[in-house]
Amino acid sequence: MGNSGLSQHIETAKKTGVLRVSGSLNDFPPGFLQLEGSLRTLDLSDNKFVTLPNDISRFMQLKHLNLNKNKLTKIPDCIGALTKLETFNICHNNLTSLPRTITNLINLKQVFLSDNHIKDFPTVFCGLKHLDVLDLSRNEIRCVPSDINGLNVSELNLNQNQISDLSYQIVYCPRLKTLRLEENCLQINAISPRLLKESKISNLSLEGNLFEMKQLMNIDGYEAYMERYTAVKKKLF
Template sequence: MGNSGLKQHYDTAKKTGTLTLSKRKLDEFPPNLRALAPLLRTLDLSENKFLHLPSELKDFTLLKQLNISHNRLTDLPEEMGALVKLECLNASSNQLKMLPFSLSNLTHLKQVNLSDNCIKEFPFMFCGLKHLDVLDLSKNKLTDVPDAASGLHVTELNLNQNQISIISRKLAQCSRLKTLRLEENCLQVHAIPVTILKDSKVSILALDGNLFEMKQFADLDGYEQYMERYTAVKKKMF
């Protein structure tokens, strides 16, 4: 669709602060998009052909929601750290290997979806973000959950479908963590920290598809304390 076909979208965006440009075969910002930088609060660029995002992204400082999923991105620009009002970032289904440390500036983030990428190292830049509730790192190439992950304030951490074999016992120190998803990883039963079972607030611990039988999990020290939390949560749901 050419610029003339986009004009109506731009006109509407000026009124609503929302612009959807998904499935447009875009690999760079259309010229008129930059003029909307001072207005947009929601920008959807999903299902396009972006390999990189331009540095001009830093001008979109009012953005609260950014969807760049299902592109061909191999990195994110350092300038993303200027999007200080951003609350929801969806960069799933790309080819991201590294993330800019400037994302640690985004103190209003509530939800981050980085699933289905190529990330090998745990993204420390999200530790310390006190409003971040959900961090989805499923379908990546993580092999361990390091000590520094204890700085996360999330209530849900999704690590399904990685290659994780090591989990730091300090993860139990995450003061808000209630849902921990670790399905389809490379965990042996002894790699599950007793501290998470005994001393954490985790009430949903998803472990199917690892290198042990779930009956082995039930034999772990601390399993009963975990099940008390799990049962209490389930009762609240009904």
Template sequence: MGNSASLKNHVETSKKTGVLNLSDSHLKQYPETIDVLHPYLRTLDLSKNKFKSLPKTVGQFKELKVLNISNNSLETLPDEINNLLKLETLQLSCNLLKTIPILNNLSNLKRVSIGDNQLSIFPEFLCQLKHLETLDLSKNKITQVPECIKESRLVELNINQNQIRKLPVALAECTRLKTLRIEENCLELVDIPREVLKSSKISLLCAEGNLFDMKSLMGIEEYGIYMARYTEVKKKMF
């Protein structure tokens, strides 16, 4: 953002459009002048800046549906984000987050991205959000997937590039899970539950870069059942 006059113009325009894009604006601090937009904004993009923190006032954007604060230097998030009851998309990738608040009020969330952070524990509250379809937790330090994953309504789960050593059978009980990305973890072949291949809804399993070669996985009897689902989905796409 070149100067305060330019930011002021952005703010005035956003009152009409409901959208404020301050991505890649070389901002070191959250600009408090945008707080006048609390009643108006539906989309707020603060990505690719240098924020280390966000103020509690961010929780007053009650009309917000999309919040993008990826590619900053955030170490924590204010609990007040839990007040954004209309939020559908939350993008937090490429920060320094070790934990995130329990955002169990955000029942309208559909897409959450927390990739490339420093999480060591899978945020279990996400499994309770009944509208959450896509979850990206790639490039963290997560070691296990919780049993409560079976309660989720996820369609796609990305846990690539973590430190996961075992997958729970509960993944096979996810009623809507179609895509599972588990590349570059610490999984051995015995750590892939046969139920995931045989009886789940998963039709795209990306598992390269673990402690087994893909030929070994393909050699499992149940892999043929998974491939039948994969092929059926591919046919429907064309």
């Protein structure tokens, strides 16, 4: 996009609070900082950012940030300044970890992190009370740690990772209803009876692991899980 096109986008964004720029950006465009007091939605998907400039911290009114399909290898610590952020899309990048300052993003509701190279479960999302959906599918996570019990989401997507160890503490996630664990490395003995009996999970996806799905029926608590599953299905019809 040429400078004239960018200028027009920025002028429009001053009125709407929304800026979408895709192409070959690897830095913030000229004039971009004019929007720091007014920008609510920033979509920089399909660009070539390797690092996110620290100036991102100046956009403190941001509620929606889309960085999908860039080349990001890290997110700067200053991201923690965006305390009004509600949706954060960082799919299809090259991230291996996330900064601790994510814990400052107290208004986050939805986070999409699929198709990265994250190896350790990002416990920085634990304790965020408004977080409802966390998508970590298609990463390289091997273990769901005991700290998971502080996660407040209702839906957690861990499909297509390398998980072989699932802490029973996930039972204590207070709002977790949907847990997706398809195509991981779980053995049947990694599925705790407490997960089936004591959790609030009513939608548990486990296809493509190292056991036959019919083996799940032999775990103590399977009937309790099926009661929750059926009750939810009835509400949908």
